[in-house]
Amino acid sequence: MSGRPADRRTRPRIAVVYHSRRGTMCRLAAAAAEGAGRAGATVRLLRVADTMEDPFRPGPTLPAEPSHPVAAPEDVLWADGLVLATPTYFGNVSAPFKAFLDSTARLWAKGMLTDRVVTGMTSAECSYGGREATLLSLYQTAYHWGSWVLGAEPADDDRPGTGRNPYGLSAAYRRGSPPGPAELGNARALGHRLARITGRPTPVLPSVMARPTRVTVVHHAAGTAVRTLAQECAAGARDTGAQVRLRRVPDPSAGGPPADGAQNGQRHRERGTAGWGAPRPPVVTTEDLAWADAVIFGAPSRLGTLSAPLLAHAQSLARTGAGRPLWGKAASAFTVTPHPHAGSESALLAFHHVLFHCGAVVVPPGYTDPASFAAGGNPYGVAHPLSAGERPSPEALLAVRHQGRRTALAGDRLRRTVPDIGPTSPLPARTPAAPAGAGRTSGPHTTTTSLEGR
Numbered sequence: 008m009s010g011r012p013a014d015r016r017t018r019p020r021i022a023v024v025y026h027s028r029r030g031t032m033c034r035l036a037a038a039a040a041e042g043a044g045r046a047g048a049t050v051r052l053l054r055v056a057d058t059m060e061d062p063f064r065p066g067p068t069l070p071a072e073p074s075h076p077v078a079a080p081e082d083v084l085w086a087d088g089l090v091l092a093t094p095t096y097f098g099n100v101s102a103p104f105k106a107f108l109d110s111t112a113r114l115w116a117k118g119m120l121t122d123r124v125v126t127g128m129t130s131a132e133c134s135y136g137g138r139e140a141t142l143l144s145l146y147q148t149a150y151h152w153g154s155w156v157l158g159a160e161p162a163d164d165d166r167p168g169t170g171r172n173p174y175g176l177s178a179a180y181r182r183g184s185p186p187g188p189a190e191l192g193n194a195r196a197l198g199h200r201l202a203r204i205t206g207r208p209t210p211v212l213p214s215v216m217a218r219p220t221r222v223t224v225v226h227h228a229a230g231t232a233v234r235t236l237a238q239e240c241a242a243g244a245r246d247t248g249a250q251v252r253l254r255r256v257p258d259p260s261a262g263g264p265p266a267d268g269a270q271n272g273q274r275h276r277e278r279g280t281a282g283w284g285a286p287r288p289p290v291v292t293t294e295d296l297a298w299a300d301a302v303i304f305g306a307p308s309r310l311g312t313l314s315a316p317l318l319a320h321a322q323s324l325a326r327t328g329a330g331r332p333l334w335g336k337a338a339s340a341f342t343v344t345p346h347p348h349a350g351s352e353s354a355l356l357a358f359h360h361v362l363f364h365c366g367a368v369v370v371p372p373g374y375t376d377p378a379s380f381a382a383g384g385n386p387y388g389v390a391h392p393l394s395a396g397e398r399p400s401p402e403a404l405l406a407v408r409h410q411g412r413r414t415a416l417a418g419d420r421l422r423r424t425v426p427d428i429g430p431t432s433p434l435p436a437r438t439p440a441a442p443a444g445a446g447r448t449s450g451p452h453t454t455t456t457s458l459e460g461r
C-alpha cells in the first residue's frame with residue numbers, strides 16, 4: 008500500500024459498487040457513499056449490470072432511485088477503497104454481483120488489484136438467512152485480489168435493526184420499505200470509516216513516526232514447523248526495518264493428552280526433533296498486542312480451525328470499547344496442517360472471523376508476490392502440510408517471509424491513518440440529503456458528477 012497513489016493524494020478514492028432489485032442495497036450504497044464523501048473521499052457510486060431475469064418479478068419495489076453508472080472492472084483499479092454491496096441470495100453474493108467480481112479477473116491476472124481496502128454490505132429478508140455468509144463470501148474475492156478487508160466496528164450497544172455486524176453491514180430487507188434510519192446511519196458510518204482508513208497517511212504524530220513500525224508475531228509453538236515459520240515471518244517483518252516481538256501462547260495441553268482436537272500423530276510430529284530444548288520465546292501478553300502496529304498469528308490447524316491455545320488467546324482480545332489491542336491494526340495468519348487440504352484454507356478463513364471481531368484490518372498475502380504462487384497459491388495466508396515434512400519447504404519459507412514483510416508494511420501505513428479515528432456511531436443524514444450520483448456517459452473514468460470531487 009505504501010507505494011500506492013493514495014500516498015500522494017489528499018483524497019482517497021472510494022468506489023461503492025452495488026446490486027439492487029428492490030431498492031434496499033441502492034439506498035444503503037448511497038448512504039455509504041455519502042459517509043465516504045463526508046470523510047473527504049472522492050466517491051463513485053456505481054451499480055452492477057443486471058441482465059438476468061428476476062425470479063420474483065413483479066416484486067415489491069421502492070420508488071426508483073436515479074440510475075447510477077454501471078461499474079466496470081477499471082473502477083476497482085481506480086479505487087483505493089471499495090464498498091461492495093450485494094443482496095443476500097441463498098446465503099451468497101447475487102449472480103449479477105458475482106459476474107461483476109469475475110469481470111475483474113483480467114486486471115487481477117496482471118496483479119493490478121492489490122492493496123485496495125474493501126468492506127462489505129448486504130441485506131436479507133431473514134435475520135439469520137445468510138447475511139454473515141454473504142459478507143464473508145464477498146471477502147473471498149477481496150483476498151484473492153490481495154486487498155485488505157475491513158469489517159464494521161463492533162459496538163457495545165449493537166441491537167437488532169441497526170445493521171451492525173463485525174463483518175460489515177447487514178440490513179433487513181423489508182418488502183416495500185426502505186432501510187431504517189439506524190441502518191442508513193451505520194452505512195454512512197461504514198463508508199466514513201473506510202474512507203478514513205484508506206486515506207492519506209497523516210504527516211503529523213511525530214511521536215509515532217519517530218519510531219520504527221512494531222510487529223508482534225504470536226504463535227502456538229506446537230512444533231518445529233510452526234516455530235520455523237514464525238521465525239521466518241518475524242525475519243520478514245524485520246526486513247522492513249520493523250521492531251519485532253516473537254511471542255508464544257501458553258499451551259495448557261503441552262505434556263498431557265491432546266485436549267484440543269489434535270489429529271492423529273500430529274501433536275507428536277509438531278514437537279519434532281528440536282523438542283522443547285531450544286530457547287522458547289516469551290509468553291504473549293496483552294501489552295505485546297497493544298504495543299504493535301501489526302500482528303501476525305501462527306498455529307497448527309486442527310479440525311478446520313487454528314489450534315485451541317491460539318484461538319483462546321485471540322478470542323480474549325475481542326472486547327469492545329476502548330482498549331481493544333487489535334483495533335484498526337493490520338493482522339494476518341499462517342498455519343501448519345497435517346495434510347494438504349486439512350484446514351489450509353478453512354482454518355485461516357475462520358481465524359479471519361476472529362480478527363473482524365477484534366476490529367483488525369485483515370491483510371492477506373493474496374497473490375502479491377511470486378512466492379505465494381510457488382508455495383501453493385494460498386491467498387489467505389501461508390499453510391505448510393506436515394505430510395510434506397517437518398521442515399517447511401524453501402517456497403513456504405519465502406512465502407511466509409513475504410507475509411511478514413507485507414503485514415508489517417500495512418501496519419506501518421495504518422498507524423499513520425488510524426489513530427485519529429475514534430469509535431464510530433451512526434452518522435445522521437445531512438439535510439438536504441446528499442444527491443445520488445448522476446449518470447456517466449463516456450467510460451469508466453468519467454466521474455459521477457454529484458459525488459466525485461466533493
Ligand SMILES: Cc1cc2nc3c(=O)[nH]c(=O)nc-3n(C[C@H](O)[C@H](O)[C@H](O)COP(=O)(O)O)c2cc1C
Pocket residue numbers: 026027028029030031032033062063094095096097098099129130131132133134135136137180
Ligand atoms: C434468488 C433470491 C434468493 C434469496 N435468498 C435469500 C436468502 O438466502 N436469505 C434471505 O434472508 N433472503 C433472501 N432473499 C431475499 C433478498 O435478500 C432480498 O430480496 C434482498 O435483500 C433485497 O435487496 P434489494 O432491495 O436491494 O434488491 C433472496 C431473494 C432472491 C431473489
